[in-house]
Amino acid sequence: MAYPVPGTREPFLATRRQDGWWVVPLAMAATFLVFVVYATWAAFQPREFSHFGPYISPFYSPDLTKWIPGFTWSPALLILWIPAGFRLTCYYGRKAYYRSVTFSPPACAVGKGDRDYKGERALPWVLNNLHRYFLYLVTVLVIFHWFHFFDAFKFDDGFGMGLGTLVVAADTIFLTLYVFGCHSLRHLVGGRIDCYSCAASGLVRHKAWKGVSVLNDRHNLYFWCSLVTVGFGDVYVRMCAMGVWNDVRFF
Amino acid sequence: MSRTVKMKVYRGEQNVGQFHEYDVSIDDGMVVLDVIHRIQATEAPDLACRWNCKAGKCGSCSAEVNGKPSLMCMTRMDTLPQDKIITVEPLKAFPHVRDLVTDVSWNYTVNKKIRPFKPRPKAADGTHRMYQYEVDRVQEFRKCIECYLCQNVCHALRNHGKHEEFAGPRFLARLASLEMHPLDSDDRIPFIKEGGGVGFCNITKCCTEVCPEHIHITDNAIIPLKERVADRYYDPIQMLFRVLTGNK
Ligand code: SF4
Ligand code: SF4
Ligand code: FES
Numbered sequence: 001m002a003y004p005v006p007g008t009r010e011p012f013l014a015t016r017r018q019d020g021w022w023v024v025p026l027a028m029a030a031t032f033l034v035f036v037v038y039a040t041w042a043a044f045q046p047r048e049f050s051h052f053g054p055y056i057s058p059f060y061s062p063d064l065t066k067w068i069p070g071f072t073w074s075p076a077l078l079i080l081w082i083p084a085g086f087r088l089t090c091y092y093g094r095k096a097y098y099r100s101v102t103f104s105p106p107a108c109a110v111g112k113g114d115r116d117y118k119g120e121r122a123l124p125w126v127l128n129n130l131h132r133y134f135l136y137l138v139t140v141l142v143i144f145h146w147f148h149f150f151d152a153f154k155f156d157d158g159f160g161m162g163l164g165t166l167v168v169a170a171d172t173i174f175l176t177l178y179v180f181g182c183h184s185l186r187h188l189v190g191g192r193i194d195c196y197s198c199a200a201s202g203l204v205r206h207k208a209w210k211g212v213s214v215l216n217d218r219h220n221l222y223f224w225c226s227l228v229t230v231g232f233g234d235v236y237v238r239m240c241a242m243g244v245w246n247d248v249r250f251f
Numbered sequence: 252m253s254r255t256v257k258m259k260v261y262r263g264e265q266n267v268g269q270f271h272e273y274d275v276s277i278d279d280g281m282v283v284l285d286v287i288h289r290i291q292a293t294e295a296p297d298l299a300c301r302w303n304c305k306a307g308k309c310g311s312c313s314a315e316v317n318g319k320p321s322l323m324c325m326t327r328m329d330t331l332p333q334d335k336i337i338t339v340e341p342l343k344a345f346p347h348v349r350d351l352v353t354d355v356s357w358n359y360t361v362n363k364k365i366r367p368f369k370p371r372p373k374a375a376d377g378t379h380r381m382y383q384y385e386v387d388r389v390q391e392f393r394k395c396i397e398c399y400l401c402q403n404v405c406h407a408l409r410n411h412g413k414h415e416e417f418a419g420p421r422f423l424a425r426l427a428s429l430e431m432h433p434l435d436s437d438d439r440i441p442f443i444k445e446g447g448g449v450g451f452c453n454i455t456k457c458c459t460e461v462c463p464e465h466i467h468i469t470d471n472a473i474i475p476l477k478e479r480v481a482d483r484y485y486d487p488i489q490m491l492f493r494v495l496t497g498n499k
Contacts, residue, residue, distance in 0.1 A: 008344075010343075010410060016315070016317060016318030016340070018317050019317075091454055094454055095453075095469075104455070105410070105455060105457070108319075108404050108455075108460050108461065109315065109319060109320060109343075109404055109457070111410070112406060112410055116411075117406070117413075117451075119448075119451040119452065119453050120451075120452070120453055126485075129481045129484075129485035129486075132481070183475075186475075187475060187479075191478065192478065192479065192482065194430070194431055195381070196384070197380070217470075
């Protein structure tokens, strides 16, 4: 039996909602725009601005060009596709850009205009099902970020700490909180099990699932915190290296 | 203290109708459903609306209040801007019957397509043992009162009418509660992918936003199902592994 109401194509942005439903998607779209423009510009900048003192910009970590002789472009170009792919396929990231960039839908009970919809069953969005592969890659990057975090205490004149150390720390911590709250990780460590009392190491995996669930509950928050701190990490190091501002050394 | 508010209520049959304005004198503590009842009692005794418990537990009084899918009985008047006209209209994703009443029976036909709980054989000691910590996860979904606000707000149904191919958030949550049950032995993953159409959901979370029971429909039901579907159908390494080991 065909269903009698084939969906109401509400005109684009039509709604009877009276609250400020457009504020959040607008702010998100603006943040994405600033980040993408800046990251694209930064990725094509000369590599000498990628580090300053003990700090390395998160965009350049790890430096794969060491293993590719003759690669003279920025090392950022070899790395950035991994976090970009991770965020584009991230379950929360998808919500954010489906709403704020593709307007599908722009907000709840707000019209999306007359358009076709195949959701995540067809190209291109069906590719978002590969999120777990970006998780595997980005986990390696998290390890590198932790190495850079420890390096950020090693100044030429010995152990120390500067404002840049805190900037690198914020990036490392928020990236870790973001990545370890991933829905695919939550599934992988234990979410996929139905009967924990029957599964091998079921109790441990239930605990792991619970642990990831705690971070997962704030996945949206860590997504934005990490996006801002990773971007600012690059800005900070780059500006120090370009001499625009000076690092503050605490001790 | 009583005061007068302006209400705009959709009146009509089978989508042929218009908004009618009513000036209603209301008292402190009233909810939208009280105001609808007052309109029935004073000006429009033939105004049709569905309700039952007035306690947010029967799921009958779903409507759109100021454009937001809500339970009329749980929407207090003092949470709405009183200086503007307040609109009340029927759900959009279901066939209109009359005034605020829609025909939600499509949901029951979807529900029938879902294969029921199929417990695994009993253990050697004759029991079906399971632990509370294992069923905590699925108990969240049992809070559902079948108000269908989530179905109504979901753009795949509301705007694109995927009713034939997509079960909608309420029934994906039910499917999750069966699939994740420690004792269940059925395999509904192929149905979740095709009949249930989990891929039509783009995890934009409007269902979660409107759910009066605060069920984390997207995070705790739909995304875990998407991951299970990805294991089976979209993960090349797992698929290769299954071919090589001969497992399903
Ligand atoms: S999260 Fe999915 S099921 Fe829920 S409203 Fe959005 S598209 Fe529909
Ligand atoms: S899941 Fe929530 S919104 Fe959907 S029908 Fe159940 S109670 Fe209503
Ligand atoms: S009247 Fe029962 S939920 Fe509103």
